Amino acid sequence: METEAQTEIHSAADIVTARQRGRTLALQLGFNGAEVTLIAAAISEVARNIVDHAKKGEIVMSSVMSSATSNSGSGRRGIQIIARDEGPGIPDVAQAMQYGYSTRRGLGVGLPGAKWLMDEFDIDSRLGRGTTVTMKKWLPYK
Amino acid sequence: MQVPILKQGGYLIASIQSVLSDADLLQLRDSLGDRVGEFRSRGVIIDVTVLDVIDSFATRMLRAIAHMLKLRGAETVIVGIQPDVAFAMVQLGLTLEGVGTALDLEEGLAYLDTKTKRIPADGN
Ligand SMILES: Nc1ncnc2c1ncn2[C@@H]1O[C@H](COP(=O)(O)OP(=O)(O)O)[C@@H](O)[C@H]1O
């Protein structure tokens, strides 16, 4: 079973590739159809942000296990998606996370939307250095 | 991958065949704009049954296509949004505001029939 997938994001076509790989991994991990689509949608948004705002970057997806520090409880299996770029960075992350805020006449829905779709969402951005978004979604307890 | 556009009566039907890249969506917009003029179509159906995800970009494009076609005198209806896809759109806070939607092709045709019905000038 493949538990890690890395996708270089350079163009819009790579967004489709990342989404499909995420879908495959999520299915293998045991997520149901509706959850797989939510994960694919979140991947689509963060991948698109790389293309739109940073030009290039990568998406790494893997299987994870929650730790004791997770507010979702420890020992849960899930999927982790990391979207990383070395683009311009975000001057005001709190503002960028607001629904409807866009610096490029986008819908401004990508970041807040991806956060809603996933269980955990973390964004680390440094001006002139780049942006890393880390998101996780847990499987229900067996 | 190009989206085939079929002419059916006074309408055009664009059936999206696979996951679309941004370029495909832009191209779909341009060719629908041209065809509506060429065939003097009053209505357009965009069938998205096979789309695995409708993200914010796709939503923005579909809205833009519908609004542009409206300015060209044609009504647009999006058909075939799958339940999981619709659920993800709701979670993302995406709406197709101002764009017609219908369950499937048949419902889409019925929708266009009502929308494009000519009302007689004298009221009869
Ligand atoms: N990877 C990134 N690098 C630089 N800026 C970003 C990145 N992702 C998001 N942003 C900034 O955050 C804003 C909000 O992002 P988002 O909610 O996805 O809306 P949109 O992409 O439609 O503008 C963007 O307009 C952009 O300014």
Ligand SMILES: [Mg+2]
């Ligand atoms: Mg975005």
